[in-house]
Amino acid sequence: MVKFLINRPIAVTMAFIGVLVLGITAASFLPVSLVPDVDIPRITVKIEAPGYSARELEKGTLNNLRMYLMQVNNITEIQSEARDGSGVINMEFNFGTSIDLAYIAVNEQIDKASSSLPKDIPRPVVVKASASDIPVFYLNISLKGNDATTANNSIKNEIDDSFIDLSNFADEIIRRRIEQLPQVAMADMSGRVFTEIVIIPYIDKLNALALPLEKIEQAILKNNITLGNLIIRDKQYQYNVRFGNRLLNEEDIGNIYLNHNNRIWQIKDFCQIITQPQNPVGLTFSNGNAAISIAIIKQADAKMQSLKTELHKLVEYFKQDYPQIEFTITQDQTKLLDYTMSNLSQSLYIGAFLAFLVMFLFLKDYRSPWLIIISIPSALIVSLLGFYLMGISINIISLSGLILCIGLMIDNSIIVIDNISQHRERGNTLDLSCINGANEVFRPLLSSVLTTCSVFIPLIFLGGLTGALFFDQAMAITIGLVVSLVVAMVLLPVYYKLFYKKSTTTKANMLNKINTVNYQKLYSKGFAFVMRNQLFAWIIFIFLLFGTVVLYNISPKERLPGIERNEIVLFIDWNENIHLNENNKRIFSLLEQTKQRIEHSTVYSGRQQFMLGSSKTSNEQQAYIYLKCHSENELNRLINDINSFFGLNYPFATINFNDAENLFDMIFAEQQPPLVVRLRPLNDYGYNSSEYLQKTIVKLQHEFPEINFSEIAVNNYIELLLNTELLALHQADASVVKKVISRAFRQNQLFTIRNSQNIMPVIIGSDNKTTSSILNNYTVTNNSGIEIPLHLLLSQSNASDLKSIIAGTEGEYYPVEMNIAAKNLDYVTKKVQSCLREDNFYEAGFSGNIFSQRELVKELVIIGTVALLLLFFILAAQFESLRMPFIVLLEVPIALFGALIMLQIFGESINIMSMIGIIVMAGITINDSILKIDTINRLISSGMPLLRALITAGHYRLKPILMTSITTILALLPFLFIKGFGGDLQKPLALAVIGGLGLGTFVSLYFIPICYYLFYKKRK
Template sequence: MVKFLIHRPIAVTMAFLAFLLIGIATTVQIPVSLMPDIDIPVISIRVPSNEMPARQLENSVVKQIRSVLKEVNHIEEMKSETRDGTAWIELRFKHGTSIDLASIEVNEKVDKAMNYLPREMKRPEVIRASASDIPVFYLMVNKKQELITGNKEEFLQLSNFTSQVIRKRLEQLPEVALVDMSGLQYPEIKITPHAAYLPNGTFTISQLEQELNNNNIDLGNLLIRDGQYQYNIRFNTRLRDVSEIAEIPVNLNGKVVSLSEIADVSLQPQKPQGNIKINSESAISLAVIKQSDAKMADLKDELSELVGYFKEDYPELEFTITRDQSKLLEYSINNLGQSLLIGGMLAFLILFVFLRERKAPWLIGISIPVSLLLSLFFFYLFKLSINIISLSGLILGVGMMIDNSIIVIDNITQYRDRHFTLSRACEVGTNEVIRPLISSVLTTCAVFIPLIFMKGMAGALFFDQAIAVTIGLSISLLVSITLLPTLYRLFYSKAKQEKQKRRKDPGYYRWYEHGLKVVLRNQAATIVFVILLLAGAAVLARMLTTSRFPEVSQDEMVLKIDWNEPLTLEENNKRVNELMASLTTKPLYFIEEAGKQQYLLNSGEDAGTTENKLIVKAESPAGLSKMIKEFSTYFAGNFPAADFSFAEADNLFNLAFGKSDAPLIARFSHFNPGNKNYLDELSSLLADLDKNYHNSLQSKLITRQLILLETDPEKLMFYEVDNDELYREVKSAFNVNTVFTINNNNMFVPVSIGNSYQSVYQIIQNIQVRNQNNEEIPLSGLVKVNSGSGLKSIVAGKENEYFPVEFEINPGDFKTVSADIKTIAANHSSFDLTFRGSILSNRAMLTELLMIIGVSLLLLYFILAAQFESFVLPVIVLLEVPIDLFGAFLALKLFGVGINIMSAIGIIVMAGIIINDSILKIDTMNKLHDSGYSLIRSVMEAGHRRLKPIIMTSLTTILAMLPFLFQKGMGAELQQPLALAIIGGMLLGTLVSLYFIPMMYYLLRKKTGTL
C-alpha cells in the first residue's frame, strides 16, 4: 500500500485536501460548551403546603411520598428536607439511567401518593435537572443610587416595568430559552376597617367579606335567540381596580355608604418573604437561560448589545451582568488552546534540535494540523462538542500524534542513512513500523476503555475524553503511514542522490551506550534498585491524599447564613450590611438573596426570613481566601449561635458532579423523632460530641420558636362562638385574610382584609369575635397562648428521618474518630448511627480506580501477547508500569496534589504512552535477533536505533503537558494532576525503557533461549 501511495503524491494530497476542506467546514458547526452535553441524573420534587408546620408536613405528607418513591428503579440516593410550609425531595439516580423514563416513573409515583395525602393538598411539582437549567448570566436591575427615595411604590413600579418590558425584550433573543426572575415586589389591595366600627359591632369581618363577594360576581355567558339571530349576553360585575373596590356600597345599619368611608382601601406592596440586593441596594435578578443548541458566544454578544441599549434607553436604571458562565468557558477554552499551541511549538523546536534537518520538522508541522482538522471532522460525525474534557483529550492526542510522526520519519531517515534509495527507504521504513504503531495505538486506546465504565457522572464525562483520544490517535496513525511518507518522498525528491555519508552520532549516544553496558554488567544491583523504586511507590501512595476531584481555584463563592434567631427580613438585611462593612478585603460585588426566592427553576429548599445566601465575587482567589477568614472571625465574635457555611458558586461542573460532602457525616436516627423529648435528647447528644470534637464539629442544632394559639372548645361552646368566625378574625388580624384576586393590567392582585396591629400581644388583647347572639367576645378569653420549639429543618432519606452531624477531619483520623462517635452514640440508646461523607466515597472511588487500572493492564497484556505471539514478552513490557508509578507519585507529592480521578486518568494514560517505547524497542530487538544478530548485539543495536525516537517522543509528550502546570482557570487546573502524573511517569519511564527493559529482555532470553 505504501509503495502505491508514495508514487501518487497528487492523488494522496488532493484526497487529504478534500477531507481538510470538509473538516474546516464542519468546525464552525461543532457546538462549544463548558461540559459535555449529558443528562444530569437528578430529579427534584417540591412539596408546597403553606399552612402545615414542619413536623406535621413530614409525618402526614413527605413520609408518604418518600415511601412511594422507594419503588422507583435505579435510585442511588434519596434525600428530603422539610420546613414549615414547604418540603423538597431530591432523587439522584445511577449513571446510565434514562432520565426521561425516570421522570415519567416519578410522576406516576407522585400521582399514586396523592391518594394518601390530605385532599386540600396541591400536587407536588416534579422538576428534572438539566445542564441547561444553570443560567449563563444574571442581569441585576436596580435604581441608581441618587434616584432612590425610599418610596415603597417606586420599587413596585420597577418590578412591573422589569417584568413587562425588560424580561420580554430579553426573551425575544433567539438564543434565550427562558428568563427566570426573583426579587420582584407584587401589589395587593389592602382593606383596613376603621377602628371605630369593628369593636362597637356596627359590622363584622364576615359581613365585609360578603359585601366584597356580592360585588365581584361573574355569571358567565347566556345564549339568547331573537328570531333568526342569536346573541351572547354576559353578566359581569367583576371588580377591576382599587377605585372600584373603594366605591363598593356597604349597608351600615340601614344606611348605604361607600367602603372608603368605613375602611382604608389602598394599593400597596405585599409583605415580602424574601428580597435581592446587589451591593446593599434593592434589585431584581433576571436569570438568563440559553437554548440548549445555542452557542454561548452568540448569546453573550447579543446580550451585551441589548444591555447597551437598555442603558441608553433607561438612564435612571442600573444594569449589571453577574455570575457570567461564559467567562468560565472562554477562559478555560482559551487556556487549553494556549496550552495546545505552546506544547506544539516546544515539541516543534525539539524536532529541529534532534533531527538536525530543516525539512523533517516541517513534515511534522504539517501532520499535526491535518490530524487535528480531520479529528474535528470526526467530532462532528460522532456529535461531540468542544469542551474542556474533549479538548484535553485532543491535547493528550497531540503529543501522541507527534510520536507517530517522529517514529515514521526517523525510521525512513535511518534507512536512507543505510544507503537505501529514497523510494525504497520510504516504503521499507514505513512498512517496518506499521505493526508496532498499530499495536501502540491499540494499547493507548485500550487504557481508556475502562474509564467509560466508571460509576457516576465521571464515566459519562470522560467518555468524551476517551473518544477524543481514540479519534486523534486513529487519524494520526492514518496520516503517519499514508501522507507522511508521500510528503517525505516529495520533499526530498529534488535533493542530491549521491551516497550520503553516515552522520556522526551525537554525544548522548556514547553516554547511553556506556550506561547500558553498566546496567548489563550489574543486573543484580539494577534489580535491587528497581525493587526500591517499587517500595517507594507504595510508600508515596499511602502518603498521598485522596479526593474526588482536584481543587480548582475560585474567585467567587456562596456564603449561606442562618442567624438561628426569629428575625424579620429587615433585620436580616441590616446584619448582612454590617457584616460586609466589617470586611477589610472588599469584594468586586456581592449579591444578597435573603429569605424565599421566586425563581421558577429553584429546585432547592425555600429559605425563611432568618436565612441569607450571599454570592461574593472577589478580585482573586487569594482575596477570596482572606474574606472567608474574615467572615469566620466575624461570626465567632459577634454571632456565635449563627450557622454559616461556605460553598462553591453554582456552575455546570458542580451541577454534574454534585456538591462535595463533608469529610465525615454521622447520621443519627431516633426511634421516635416526634416525641416531646426528642430535641432535649438531640441537644444532649450534640453537647457530648462537642466536648470531644469542638474544633471539628461543623453542625449546630437549628430550631425555630413557635407561638401556639390553642382554642378552648368549652369556652367556644359556652360563648356560642363559631370556629370559622374566630379563624376569619385571626387571619385578618395577622393580615393574611385574602378574599379574592382581581386581574389588573395583566397582573393578578389579591384583595385582603387586615388591620394595623403591630404585635401578637396587641392582637390577642384587642381583637373581638362576634358570637351567634351578636355579642362581642374578647379573643383573649377564647384562646390559650403557649410557646414551643421544633427543628427548623427535618432531613430524611431512604432510611427515613435522621439528623446529620458533619465533622471536618483528616482521612487518617477516620478510624479513631468514628470509633469515638460510636462510643458516644452508645450512651444515647435512642439513636442509631450510620456514617457517610467524602472520606468513604473517596475510598470507594479509589477502589474502583484500582480495579480499572487492573483491567487496563489486563487489556494491554492481551494486545501485546497477540502482537509478540508470546506470553513472556508482554510481562517484560508491563513491568514498566508499576516502576513508573514512583515517578508519577513523586511528581504529585512535590506539587501538593493527591490521588483523584484526574491524576488516576493521568497514570492510566501514562501507562499507555510509555509502553509504546518498549514495544518498539522489543520489536526491533526481535527482528535483529531473528535476522542473525547475536543477543548482546541485537540489544545494543536496537538501543542505538531507537534512542533518538524514544527521547523525542518522551520530550514532546512531556512538553505538550508542561503548559498545564502554569496556566490558571478551571480547564487548566482540572488537567494539572493529569499532566503531573504523565510528566513524572514519563521522566522515569524513559529511563526504564532505555535501560531496564533491554536488561530484562537480555536476561530472560539468555536463560530461556527463546521467548
C-alpha cells in the same frame, strides 16, 4: 498500501482536502457547551405551603407524597426536607434511567396523591435536572443610585414603587427578550417583589353602625363575578357574552355598593384600601442595590461562544435603551470553556513549534519538521468530523481529550518521520525508505493506539455522572489517536517523498556543521554500564517500586487540585427569629465594614425564587452571599475580617465559606461529608424532638471530643392554645375564632386578581400588631351576638421545634455530620451505636462520602483490572508472546515513581488531574517500549545476535524516544509557572507527565533491554 499511495500524491491530497472540508463544515455544526448534555438521574419535587409549619408539612403532606413517590421504578434514594412554608423532595435514580419517563411517572404519582393532600396547598412542582442546566451567567438588574445602605449601615425597610416597577419590567420585558435568544433555554429569576391589595376596615365606624365585617366580605365576593363566557345563538349568528363586573384594582373594590339599614354605602366608606408590596420572604442585592437576579440557562445544542456574544450584545442594547438601570453579569462559567479552548490552541502551537525545533536539531534537516506543521492541524480537523459522526459536542470534557491527544499525535508523526529518515541514512532509495519506514512502525503504532485507548475506554464504565462524562473524553482520545495514526501512515509518507523528491543528500551541509551533544555516545556508555551492573540496576528497580508504594500512601488525596481563587460564597444562618429586614441590615453592616476588599457582591437573603437548582437558603434568617475580590490575598484577608465580625457581633450565628460554584466543583466535588449519622427516633417525640436530640448530641460530643458537632437548628415560635372549655361556655365557634385571627394577622385572603403574568391577592385585615395587642384588643362574636374578648379563649406560650425536618425511606431522621478518616469508620460506627443504645432515644443509620468512595475504589479496581487485561491481550497479540507484555508493563510502576516524586516535591496532591497525567504518561512510555521491543524482535528475526540487537535497537530508537520525551516535557513546562485558575488546574497533570516521562525515558532506554536480556538470554 503505502507503496500505492506515495505514487499518487494528487489523489491523496485531494482526498485529504475533501475530508478537511467536511471536518471544517462539521465543526460549524457542532454544539459548544460547558459539559456534555447528560441527564442527571435526579428529580426534585418542590412544595409551597404558606402558613404551614415544618412539622405540619412533614406529617400531613410530605409523608404521604413519599409513600406514593417510592413506587416509581429505579429510585435509589429519596429524601424530603420540610421547612416552615415550603418543602422539597429529592429523588435519585439509577444512572441510565430515562429521566423523561421517570418525570412522567413522578407526576402521575403526585396526581394520585393529590386527594390526600391539603386543599389549600398548590400542586407540587416537579423539576428534572440535566448537566446543561448549570447557569452560564447571572445577570443582576438594579436601579442606578438606589443604594440600599445608609451612612449608619441601616437598610431601607420599605420596598418602593420604583423597585416594584423594575420587578415587573424585568419579568415582562428583560426576561422575555433574553428567552427570545435561540441559544437560551430559560431565564430563571429571583428577587422579584409582588403586590397585594389590603382592605383595612375602620373598626370604630363598623361598630357604630353595627355592621358586621362578614357583610363587607360577602359584598366584595358577590361583586367579583367571574363566570367565564356564555355563548348565545341568534338565528344564524353566535355571540360570546361575558360579565364585565370583575374586580381588577383597589378603585373597583372601593366603588362596590352595599345596602345597610336601608341606606346605600360604598366599601371605601368603611375601609381603607391600599395596594402595597407583599412582605417578601427573600430579596437579592447586587453591590448594595436591590436587584433582580436572572440565571441564564443555555440550550443543550447551542454554541457557548454564540450565547456569550449575543447576550453581551443584548445587554449593551439594554444599557443604551434603559440608562437608568444597571446591568451586571456575574459568575461567568464560560471562562472555563474559554480557558480550555485557549489551552487547546496553546498546546497545538507550543507542541508543533517544539516538535519543529526538536526535529530540526536532532535530524539536522529543515524539510521534515514542516511535516509536523501539516499533520497535526489536519488530524485535529478530521477529529472534529469524527465528533460530528459520533454525536459528541465540543465541551471541556471532549476538549480535554483532544488536548491530551496532541502530544500523542506529535509522537506518532515523529516516529514515522524519523524511521523513514533512518532508512534513507542507511542508503535506501527514497521510495523504499518511505515504504519500509512507514510499514515497519505500523504494527507497533497500532498497538500503541490500542493500548492507550484500552486505558481510557474502561473509564466509561464508572458509575454515575462521572462515567457518562468520561465517555466524551474516551471517545475524543480514541477518535484523535485513530485519526493521527491514519494521517501518519497515509499523509506523511506521501508528503515526505514530495519534500525530498529533488534532494540528493539526506542532510544539508550547513546543518551538519551545527555541533550538538553526542547523545549516541553517551547512550552507549550508559548502556554498557547498565549491562555490566545488572544487579545494581535491579536493586534500583526494587527500591523504586518500594518508593512508589510509600509515596502513594503519604501523598494527600483529593478530587480536585488546590486552585487559586478570588471568589467565595458565604452562607449565614443567624440562628435567631429575626425578620428579613433585620437580616439585610446585618448583612449590609458586614459589607460596609469590608467593602474595601470586595470588588463585587451579590446577596441572596431569605428564600429565593429560582425554579432550577436547589435553594441555598430556606428561611428569612439565612443568607447566601457571593463575594469577589481582586486577588487571593485580598480574599484571605476578607475571610479573616468576616470571622472577626461575627466573633465580635454575632457569636451564635453559623457561617460557612464555600468556593464559588464552577463546573468542576458541580460535577466532581464531594457532595457529602465523610460520615453522616442518621438519627432515627424510636418514638414519635413530636414538638419535643429538639430536647431529645440535644441530649443525644451532648452524649456524642462527650464520646467524640475531637469532633466538632454542629449546633441543632431550632426555630422558636409563639403557640396559641384554644381553651375548648371556655369556648363551649361562651357558646363561641372555633371557626369564627380562626377567622378573626386570620384577619388580625392579614392572612384572610378573599380572592386573587390575575394581571398579565402576575397574581395579586386581595386580603382583608387590620394594621400589623403584636400578638399580645391582638389578643387583648380583638373580640369574637358568639352565637348570641355577644362580643367575647379573644384573650379569654386563647392562651399564649413559647415553643420550639426543628427548623427543618428531614426524612427518607426509613422515615424521619436527623443528620449528624462527622469528619473522620476512612480507616476509623468501623470503630466510629460501633461506638456511635453503643452510645445510642444507652438512652434508647434514637437508632443510627450511616451514609456519607466514605461509603461512596469505597464503591468508587471497588469500581476503579475492577476497571483497572480490565484495563490491565486489555493491555496484556493487545501486547501479547502484537508480540505473539506471553512474556514480552510483562517487560512493557514493568515500566509503568517505575515511571509512576517519577510522577509521584514530582507531585511530592511541588506540594501537589493525587487528584483527578494528576491521575489523567499519569495515564497519559504511561501511554507515552509504553509506546516507546513497544517500538523498541518491536525493533529488537525484527533485528533478531533477521539473524542478529541478542546482545547486538539490543545495542542496535537502542541506537535506532534513541532519537525518536528523546524527541517525543523532550517535546512533551518542554510543552508542559509553562504550566508550572502559569498563575490563575487554568495554571492551577493543569499543574498536577504537567508535573505527573514531566516526572513520569523523565524517569520513563531512562527506563525505556536502559531497563527494558535488561528485562529483555534476562527473559531471553538463553534463547538461541
